[in-house]
Amino acid sequence: MTQVLTLDGVSKSFGGLKVIDGVSFEVPTGSRTALIGPNGAGKSTLFNLISGVYPIDQGRIHALGKDITLMSVPQRVRHGIARSFQNIRLMPHLSTLENVMLGEHHRSHPLQLMGSARATASARRALEDAGLDTFPGQVVADLPYGVQKRIEVVRALMAEPRILLLDEPAAGLNRTETKDLGRLLEGISAKGITLVVVEHDMPFVRHLCNHVVVLNFGCKIFEGTPDDVSRDPAVLEAYLGSAQAMEDSHVA
Amino acid sequence: MSGYLSSLLAMLSINVVIAYAVFMPASAGLLNLGVAGFVLLGAYTAGGLSSLYELPLAPALLAGALMSGLVAFIISFAILRTRGIYMVLATFAFAEVVAGVMLNIPALGGAAGLSVMAYAGLPVVVPCAVGTVIFVAWLMRTRFGLSVRALHDDESVAHLFGVHLRMTQVVAFTVGGAIGGLGGGLLVHQFNFIDVQSTGVLFSIYVLLYVLMGGTQTVWGPLFGALFFTLVPEALRKASELDPSLKFLEGGRYMVFGIAVVLLMMFRPQGVITRTMLEQWLPRRGARRQA
Amino acid sequence: MQLLQQIVNGLMLGGILAFVAVAFTLTIGMLNFLNFTIPALFMIAGMVTWALSSAGPHWLGLGWHWVPAAAVGIGAAVLASLLIERFTYRYMKTRFGDATEHALPLVSSLGFLIIFEHLAVSLWSSDPQRFELPFKITTLEIGGLMFGIPHLISLTLAIVLVAILKAVLERTRLGRALRGIAENPNASSLMGIEVQRIVPLVFVIAGALSAFAGILYAVSYGTVTPFMGDAIATDAIAGMVLGGLGNIWGAIAGGLLVGLVKVLAISTFGAEIEKIPVWGLLLLILIVKPTGLFGQTQLGKGKF
Numbered sequence: 001m002t003q004v005l006t007l008d009g010v011s012k013s014f015g016g017l018k019v020i021d022g023v024s025f026e027v028p029t030g031s032r033t034a035l036i037g038p039n040g041a042g043k044s045t046l047f048n049l050i051s052g053v054y055p056i057d058q059g060r061i062h063a064l065g066k067d068i069t070l071m072s073v074p075q076r077v078r079h080g081i082a083r084s085f086q087n088i089r090l091m092p093h094l095s096t097l098e099n100v101m102l103g104e105h106h107r108s109h110p111l112q113l114m115g116s117a118r119a120t121a122s123a124r125r126a127l128e129d130a131g132l133d134t135f136p137g138q139v140v141a142d143l144p145y146g147v148q149k150r151i152e153v154v155r156a157l158m159a160e161p162r163i164l165l166l167d168e169p170a171a172g173l174n175r176t177e178t179k180d181l182g183r184l185l186e187g188i189s190a191k192g193i194t195l196v197v198v199e200h201d202m203p204f205v206r207h208l209c210n211h212v213v214v215l216n217f218g219c220k221i222f223e224g225t226p227d228d229v230s231r232d233p234a235v236l237e238a239y240l241g242s243a244q245a246m247e248d249s250h251v252a
Numbered sequence: 253m254s255g256y257l258s259s260l261l262a263m264l265s266i267n268v269v270i271a272y273a274v275f276m277p278a279s280a281g282l283l284n285l286g287v288a289g290f291v292l293l294g295a296y297t298a299g300g301l302s303s304l305y306e307l308p309l310a311p312a313l314l315a316g317a318l319m320s321g322l323v324a325f326i327i328s329f330a331i332l333r334t335r336g337i338y339m340v341l342a343t344f345a346f347a348e349v350v351a352g353v354m355l356n357i358p359a360l361g362g363a364a365g366l367s368v369m370a371y372a373g374l375p376v377v378v379p380c381a382v383g384t385v386i387f388v389a390w391l392m393r394t395r396f397g398l399s400v401r402a403l404h405d406d407e408s409v410a411h412l413f414g415v416h417l418r419m420t421q422v423v424a425f426t427v428g429g430a431i432g433g434l435g436g437g438l439l440v441h442q443f444n445f446i447d448v449q450s451t452g453v454l455f456s457i458y459v460l461l462y463v464l465m466g467g468t469q470t471v472w473g474p475l476f477g478a479l480f481f482t483l484v485p486e487a488l489r490k491a492s493e494l495d496p497s498l499k500f501l502e503g504g505r506y507m508v509f510g511i512a513v514v515l516l517m518m519f520r521p522q523g524v525i526t527r528t529m530l531e532q533w534l535p536r537r538g539a540r541r542q543a
Numbered sequence: 544m545q546l547l548q549q550i551v552n553g554l555m556l557g558g559i560l561a562f563v564a565v566a567f568t569l570t571i572g573m574l575n576f577l578n579f580t581i582p583a584l585f586m587i588a589g590m591v592t593w594a595l596s597s598a599g600p601h602w603l604g605l606g607w608h609w610v611p612a613a614a615v616g617i618g619a620a621v622l623a624s625l626l627i628e629r630f631t632y633r634y635m636k637t638r639f640g641d642a643t644e645h646a647l648p649l650v651s652s653l654g655f656l657i658i659f660e661h662l663a664v665s666l667w668s669s670d671p672q673r674f675e676l677p678f679k680i681t682t683l684e685i686g687g688l689m690f691g692i693p694h695l696i697s698l699t700l701a702i703v704l705v706a707i708l709k710a711v712l713e714r715t716r717l718g719r720a721l722r723g724i725a726e727n728p729n730a731s732s733l734m735g736i737e738v739q740r741i742v743p744l745v746f747v748i749a750g751a752l753s754a755f756a757g758i759l760y761a762v763s764y765g766t767v768t769p770f771m772g773d774a775i776a777t778d779a780i781a782g783m784v785l786g787g788l789g790n791i792w793g794a795i796a797g798g799l800l801v802g803l804v805k806v807l808a809i810s811t812f813g814a815e816i817e818k819i820p821v822w823g824l825l826l827l828i829l830i831v832k833p834t835g836l837f838g839q840t841q842l843g844k845g846k847f
């Protein structure tokens with residue numbers, strides 16, 4: 001399978017507003033794909049469509065050889081797609097360990113009592129691998145933002161996904177934290193997991209990713225390599241167009 | 253142990269059990285303003301069996317808990333269809349319906365209440381309270397307990413990772429109901445009497461308040477709440493007995509409880525015992541290499 | 544004839560319930576806040592009026608004429624209501640940005656309920672106190688049926704007040720501001736509406752409604768106790784839900800319906816049965832049609 005995730009003519013409207021308009025692209029297996037575009041382009045909405053939070057109006061989504069368009073959210077997680085969130089959605093009152101352990105709950109029966117010991121051990125291992133093992137017992141709400149962001153990634157990893165969707169994982173991180181995150185993600189990619197990352201941090205994207213999809217106003221305007229992106233006229237217009245408007249308003 | 257102290261301890265134990273009846277659904281994010289319903293079910297079932305059919309205490313208590321749990325299970329499907337304030341009102345309505353039904357069973361005494369002969373003293377009540385705390389503490393540490401607490405924090409993300417919302421809530425509600433039934437059985441056999449009047453709206457309100465006051469983030473919150481609610485008004489009453497100038501404390505001893513609730517909701521709505529607090533107080537084995 | 548009298552009795556009780564139901568529904572509709580202190584406000588008015596109007600060793604036993612006593616009673620209840628506004632509702636908003644996102648105001652109001660009820664206990668003891676009016680005739684006979692005068696007054700006042708409230712809400716600037724606040728308090732203040740000054744008005748109205756009901760209750764049943772508000776408030780909540788949360792005409796209808804069902808059930812089956820039809824119906828409505836029999840108004844956030 002060369003494409004692990006395929007979107008085919010996907011459209012979504014909220015009320016009368018068409019937020020995603022006939023978007024099609026393919027994510028190569030094992031790639032590190034970036035999904036970029038100006039604010040409001042629909043990137044997070046697309047993630048919500050892929051992970052199943054919203055149903056799509058038109059089109060189909062294929063992942064890992066199956067049509068997942070009608071699958072429920074937990075079904076998609078079981079199928080192999082896990083994600084992180086733009087604004088961190090960890091359980092604030094649970095500890096690091098407990099949050100991470102939650103990541104693999106889909107694999108057991110909802111009412112299952114036992115298995116905590118095994119889950120705890122594998123959660124500890126995952127945290128160690130990510131270099132986050134200094135705070136297993138701490139309540140996550142008390143931890144620094146950058147740490148929380150990485151814990152969310154580890155939690156998604158616990159679901160043993162083949163595709164990992166990351167929604168602005170570097171947002172709000174300082175340079176060191178961003179470097180740590182980059183290393184973490186490279187390690188994950190090295191294990192064969194396909195990454196799809198929504199990001200605004202261009203240097204981060206250029207450093208990490210080998211495939212780029214650009215959205216603007218709900219449409220795909222480019223798909224290719226990071227080098228080609230910065231040269232594509234449509235992309236430049238999409239970004240610079242808004243930058244120009246900003247400049248104009250400053251002058252006026 | 254003096255009679256006064258032993259009855260105080262008995263009251264405390266019963267309050268602890270009933271606290272956990274409210275804690276169970278609360279830990280899954282469900283506010284139960286009708287725990288009196290489960291307490292009445294357990295009390296009348298256990299009391300009825302022990303006085304009318306002369307069942308020994310232990311099976312009677314068990315029957316009370318099971319009956320209450322069964323009703324909780326059945327009603328949970330209906331109640332869990334409601335949300336937010338409607339759910340609070342539904343639990344409230346449920347308790348009133350139970351009270352109404354109990355009032356109309358002449359064999360159980362009707363409005364005059366039910367008197368029972370069998371007595372549950374400290375050797376019964378205290379182990380039940382301790383057992384309840386241990387059970388709930390264990391339950392919250394299992395995978396299921398983690399699901400419950402995850403649900404409380406963030407329903408949609410918990411659902412995403414495979415936590416089954418409805419099933420988890422049903423079980424939490426049912427277990428809470430069963431514990432409430434146990435509390436009711438203990439109550440009727442400790443005081444040898446139960447009636448609908450004294451176990452009504454205010455009763456449910458008090459329990460909910462002291463559980464929320466203790467905090468629903470950890471298993472120890474309700475214990476603290478029960479301790480506060482049982483001991484502080486008593487301490488105030490004793491103080492006013494010893495020092496007549498403090499007479500006003502006697503009438504107002506529950507006022508202190510109300511004031512504590514209001515202040516807590518203003519300054520520390522998570523309750524007195526929070527997870528962060530627990531983390532800071534208890535030594536943690538394992539990786540806490542940071543200061 | 545017997546049945547007709549029972550129907551009248553039910554409507555009379557319903558008249559008082561309607562008043563309290565409107566207080567509840569107004570607070571929930573306008574502020575998304577289930578105010579459990581309303582039974583205490585009901586009681587404060589009743590007990591203060593009794594205390595002041597009877598001479599005795601108890602606190603405030605000054606033996607006044609009942610009219611100024613009632614005025615002070617109402618004033619005390621309104622003041623208490625404003626206290627709740629300040630420390631429960633407004634505090635929650637300033638501290639947490641949104642009072643409606645949590646059950647906190649509900650819980651806090653429960654705390655105040657305990658405070659007020661036990662304050663009354665410590666001031667006047669928990670014994671029931673007889674409340675006597677200087678005039679004896681409290682019933683009116685029309686066509687062979689007995690109508691309680693206080694109940695009639697209550698019902699009439701409730702209808703008139705709700706008509707006025709509705710008119711204010713729908714036709715005046717203040718009303719529009721109130722409805723804006725009910726929808727979205729933050730947007731409203733961003734548009735220049737003085738939320739901080741208008742919200743207390745809702746609490747004043749709710750407090751006054753509860754107070755009136757409390758005094759009317761005391762006059763018609765002749766007894767006051769620190770816990771007199773509990774049973775009435777419980778039934779009023781039932782009336783509120785039946786009528787639809789936030790629907791003030793619905794609250795009147797709901798209050799009347801509850802009164803009717805109660806009295807008819809008692810007269811048909813005996814006193815013990817009354818809880819079952821009322822609360823069974825309520826539970827059913829909550830599960831099947833939570834918007835009530837008459838549909839609710841738009842609630843702020845649909846949460847607590």
